[in-house]
Amino acid sequence: MYGMLLESVEHFLKEKYGEKTWNLIRLRAGIKQHVFVTHERYPDNLILDIAFAAVDVIGKQTKMTADDFIKFFGTCFVKFFSNYGYDRIIQVSGRYFSDFLSGIDNLHEHMRFAYPKLMSPTFYCSEETSAGLLLHYKSKRHGFEHYVVGQIMEVARAFYGIAVEMTVLNNISTETGCHVIYRLKFDNSAFKPHSPDVLSVEQNRDFTCEAFFHIMPFSFIVTPNMKIYMTGEALASTLGNVLIGNRVDAVFTLRRPRREFSWGNIKTWNVICELVAKLPCVKNHCLKKPLLRSVKSVDKAEYIVPKETNHRAELRTILEENRRQISFTGHKKSRRHSDVDRKSSLLPRLCGNDYYSTKVLKPLHLKGQMKYLKKHDMVLFVCSPMISSVEEMARTGMYMSDLGMYDSSQEMVLSGIQPLPELEYARDQLLDRGKTLEENLEKLDEERRRSEELLYRMMPKAVADRLRDGQKAVETCEHFDSVTIMFSYLDGFDNICANVMPMEAVKLVNKMLVTFDKLSEKHDVYKFETLGDAQYMVVNGVPVRKDRHVEPVASMALDILGSVKELKDPTTGTSLTVSIGIHLGPVAAGLVGEKMPQYCLFGDSVNIAARLRTTSLPMRIHISESCNECLKGTDFETEFRGLIELKGKGNTRTYWLLGKKETTQTQIKGSEELTNS
Numbered sequence: 001m002y003g004m005l006l007e008s009v010e011h012f013l014k015e016k017y018g019e020k021t022w023n024l025i026r027l028r029a030g031i032k033q034h035v036f037v038t039h040e041r042y043p044d045n046l047i048l049d050i051a052f053a054a055v056d057v058i059g060k061q062t063k064m065t066a067d068d069f070i071k072f073f074g075t076c077f078v079k080f081f082s083n084y085g086y087d088r089i090i091q092v093s094g095r096y097f098s099d100f101l102s103g104i105d106n107l108h109e110h111m112r113f114a115y116p117k118l119m120s121p122t123f124y125c126s127e128e129t130s131a132g133l134l135l136h137y138k139s140k141r142h143g144f145e146h147y148v149v150g151q152i153m154e155v156a157r158a159f160y161g162i163a164v165e166m167t168v169l170n171n172i173s174t175e176t177g178c179h180v181i182y183r184l185k186f187d188n189s190a191f192k193p194h195s196p197d198v199l200s201v202e203q204n205r206d207f208t209c210e211a212f213f214h215i216m217p218f219s220f221i222v223t224p225n226m227k228i229y230m231t232g233e234a235l236a237s238t239l240g241n242v243l244i245g246n247r248v249d250a251v252f253t254l255r256r257p258r259r260e261f262s263w264g265n266i267k268t269w270n271v272i273c274e275l276v277a278k279l280p281c282v283k284n285h286c287l288k289k290p291l292l293r294s295v296k297s298v299d300k301a302e303y304i305v306p307k308e309t310n311h312r313a314e315l316r317t318i319l320e321e322n323r324r325q326i327s328f329t330g331h332k333k334s335r336r337h338s339d340v341d342r343k344s345s346l347l348p349r350l351c352g353n354d355y356y357s358t359k360v361l362k363p364l365h366l367k368g369q370m371k372y373l374k375k376h377d378m379v380l381f382v383c384s385p386m387i388s389s390v391e392e393m394a395r396t397g398m399y400m401s402d403l404g405m406y407d408s409s410q411e412m413v414l415s416g417i418q419p420l421p422e423l424e425y426a427r428d429q430l431l432d433r434g435k436t437l438e439e440n441l442e443k444l445d446e447e448r449r450r451s452e453e454l455l456y457r458m459m460p461k462a463v464a465d466r467l468r469d470g471q472k473a474v475e476t477c478e479h480f481d482s483v484t485i486m487f488s489y490l491d492g493f494d495n496i497c498a499n500v501m502p503m504e505a506v507k508l509v510n511k512m513l514v515t516f517d518k519l520s521e522k523h524d525v526y527k528f529e530t531l532g533d534a535q536y537m538v539v540n541g542v543p544v545r546k547d548r549h550v551e552p553v554a555s556m557a558l559d560i561l562g563s564v565k566e567l568k569d570p571t572t573g574t575s576l577t578v579s580i581g582i583h584l585g586p587v588a589a590g591l592v593g594e595k596m597p598q599y600c601l602f603g604d605s606v607n608i609a610a611r612l613r614t615t616s617l618p619m620r621i622h623i624s625e626s627c628n629e630c631l632k633g634t635d636f637e638t639e640f641r642g643l644i645e646l647k648g649k650g651n652t653r654t655y656w657l658l659g660k661k662e663t664t665q666t667q668i669k670g671s672e673e674l675t676n677s
Contacts, residue, residue, distance in 0.1 A: 001044050002115050003036040008080030009050055009073050010036060017058060028053035038084075041117060047073055048143050067146045074150025078158065086111075090159050096190050097160045101125050101135055101152075105271035109256060121148075122259060124268045132185040134169070136268075140177040148180070162186050217402065218366060222248050222379045224263050229378060234402040238364055240282045252277055252366075266379050267372045273381070277364040281396055362395045459599040460526055462543045463591060473597050476543070477590025483541035484553045484584045484627065485605060486525075487613035488516070488560055490534035491577045492569070499571045509534055512567055519559050523552040528601065535613075539601065542589045550584055550630045557582060557621045558659055564619075581612030582657070583624040611646045612654065621657035628655040635660045 014022045026034075029049040036042070051069040059065070064072070081087065093107060094100035101123065108120035121139035128134075137148055149166050156164040165185040172179040209230065213219060217234030226247050236243060243251060252275040254261040266273075368383025385403070387393050393400070455464045463476050490512060497505045516536050520527045525540040538556065541549035557580050567576040585605030591597040608624060616622035623631075628638050637658045643651040 001042055001047070002038065002118070003040045003042060004038045004081070004084070005073075005077055006036040006042060006046060006050075007038060008077045009047060011080055012072075012076040013050075013054070021058060024057050025050060025053045028056055039115065044141050045143075047147070070144070070146040071150040074147040074152075075154040076150075077147075078151055078154035087159075090155060096188070097156055097162060097164075097186065098125065098128060098133060098188055100155065100160070101133070101184075102270045105257060105269070109272055122257075124270060126268075128188070130187075130189045132183065132188055135182040135184055137180040137182065138177065142173060142178055145171060145178070145180045149182070152182075152184070156186065216382055216384070218385055219368070219380065219382050220248075221373075222263075222266065222381065224377060226263055234398075238281050238396070238398055238402065239277055239279045242279070251279055255365075263379075266370045269370045271369075273368060273370055273383075274386075275366045275381075275383070277366075281362075281364060281398070362392060364396060364398075459591065459597070460543045463599060467591075473591035473594065477588065478543070479586070479588050480542055480545065481586050482549070482584060483539055483587050483589075483605070484550045484582065485528075485587075485601070485609040486538050486553050486557060486580060486582045487610050488536045488557070488578050488580045489613055490564075490567075491579055491618045493534040496569060496571060504570050508567065508570060512536070512564075515563050515566070516560065519556050519563065522559070523556040525552050525556055528599075542587065542601070543599075550582075550627055551634060551636070553582060554621075554623075554627075554631060554636055554657055557657065561619055561621070577618035579613060579616040579618055580621045581609055581614070581616050581623070582621065582627050583609035583612055584627040584630055585624075608646065608649065611649070615644050615646065615654075623655050623657050625653045625655065631657070637661055 010022060010026075013025065029046070029052070031046065031049070047070065048066075051066045051073065054069045055064070055066050089107065089110070090100070093103055102125050104123040105120070108118065112118050112120070119140060121137055121141070123138075124136050126134045126136065135152070137145065145168060149168075153164050153166055156162050163186065167183050168180060169183050170179075170181040213230075213232040217232035218238075220231040220235060220243070221229045223229045226249060228243050228246055228248055228251065231243050239251070249261045254273070255276050256274040257269070257271055259265055365386040366381075366383040367386050368381055371380045371382055372378075373380055385396075385398065387396065387398065387403070452464070458464075466476055467473070490509075496508065512534060513536070517527060520538055525538045526542065527536075528539045529537040538553065540546065540553050560578060560580065564578045565575045568574065569576055583605055585603070585608065587601045587603040587605050589599065589601050592600045612622045612624060622641070623638065631638055637660070639656045639658055641654045641656050644654045646652045
């Protein structure tokens with residue numbers, strides 16, 4: 001719904017109960033906005049939420065139920081829309097109250113120009129008597145039947161000065177909406193038709209179809225099976241005789257009102273209807289010159305066009321007759337002959353540029369009213385074409401003589417007046433294109449998001465963002481004084497691969513990667529590389545520099561020891577083990593390559609971390625002295641392992657990471673059991 005409805009509720013609740021009470025109701029309804037914007041759309045349930053909140057806040061004080069508040073809100077809206085000048089439209093909408101009720105849908109269609117995304121309900125009347133009538137209300141929204149009661153009763157009181165007794169006879173609720181039938185009791189005696197003796201001296205005059213279709217030449221009649229039974233001569237001349245017997249929904253698209261194009265609907269509509277033809281117009285031409293002439297083409301071939309009269313002839317007939325009789329000098333089968341076959345060069349010469357347009361013919365646009373003929377059980381569409389200029393008439397294939405003499409159609413064409421439905425049609429087209437553009441933008445955003453996710457998996461997000469900002473790959477290379485690197489390896493993986501089928505080994509590695517990847521996301525460390533022999537590498541402090549980067553890696557290493565127990569050796573069924581090495585030191589990092597750039601680490605620190613892993617033991621975490629120094633004073637506990645010879649480094653002081661203080665003893669015991677087994 002649009003904000004104007006909520007503005008009316010806010011205005012009168014403040015006026016009647018005070019701003020403090022309104023704020024309590026607003027907060028109770030979960031509404032964060034302090035101001036509603038007139039032309040902005042809001043959820044449909046907000047008015048219902050405000051009603052229930054009002055019951056909680058002032059229900060006991062006012063002795064009003066939620067239905068009472070919703071009815072009050074409908075009254076508020078009628079009082080409020082005079083601020084926008086809509087009261088003047090209501091004042092001239094109908095001579096009698098019943099006329100207003102019958103034309104509510106027309107009012108909504110008028111409002112659609114200012115509120116293009118308006119989802120208006122449908123109203124129609126039945127069983128009208130001097131004592132009242134039945135009012136039918138159909139809507140996609142649920143819960144607004146009492147809101148309608150408030151609106152109708154306030155319009156009757158304020159604009160027609162009558163009292164209306166309004167009750168709900170039936171409320172049919174479906175998944176697609178609701179159909180509410182109201183009984184309205186009011187003094188409707190003024191609506192009684194005048195006596196025929198007063199209206200006319202002659203009685204029982206016959207009005208033939210021929211006379212009617214002469215006055216309204218674009219009108220047509222529809223039968224209950226939705227087939228076109230009879231049309232005016234101008235409509236048949238414009239769209240062809242194929243109209244007769246065709247389904248109306250196969251020939252025309254219903255543009256207004258925005259409802260289902262069905263027999264049950266059109267027989268009850270009392271609203272302006274607009275139809276746009278699906279069939280192309282049959283464009284007849286009155287040629288302005290005799291056709292006896294010769295035209296020289298670019299390739300010097302001469303077209304000899306036979307003489308014809310200047311009478312109106314269908315363009316297609318002219319084409320076929322001339323194609324058969326054109327003779328050529330020069331080539332037997334030239335390219336220019338193909339042009340004639342494709343109707344690309346002859347037609348403009350036959351018809352003249354003023355009578356032939358290469359543009360696609362504009363579809364016929366009809367506007368009028370559906371009138372149900374109860375005696376014949378048919379619907380008569382009384383309509384006129386919407387033409388705004390002579391140029392548009394030429395594109396549509398119509399002539400001034402096709403337009404009726406009893407309306408303003410000819411005057412509008414000659415004066416070039418742009419009718420309102422044409423502007424609305426252009427607006428609707430823009431809205432449809434805007435909607436398509438919004439959908440395409442949403443798809444573009446989704447594809448962009450997916451491409452970004454893929455890019456972030458290939459390289460760190462910070463580096464990818466720098467590339468998107470226009471930096472070159474080499475500009476991402478940096479030196480980092482201190483980062484933490486971890487290597488882990490699935491023990492015995494080579495033996496497993498030698499004794500199982502390849503797909504079993506692939507499934508095992510995939511399960512390991514899924515488990516470890518979740519842990520890397522949990523601890524916010526960057527998964528750097530996965531090698532084919534079940535080796536897993538992560539790094540922290542690159543490319544985003546961090547003051548404390550060793551603790552997350554240590555926590556992940558401990559979690560790996562716990563999660564690897566879920567991985568089973570496919571050959572023995574026992575739990576697998578993993579060995580881990582961690583080192584802290586300086587590295588250089590950046591993108592390497594252009595076609596398939598890869599983020600790489602360079603430096604001796606990478607080699608040290610890898611050698612710590614190779615000299616580790618199953619289910620143990622082997623760390624360097626620099627890593628141990630950074631873990632001092634934290635919750636992590638370490639133990640001196642001794643002097644271990646690392647390739648290229650000689651004897652090096654290394655340590656075991658035992659765990660955190662509260663879990664150290666449990667982890668040591670479990671690791672020793674797995675090692676001894």
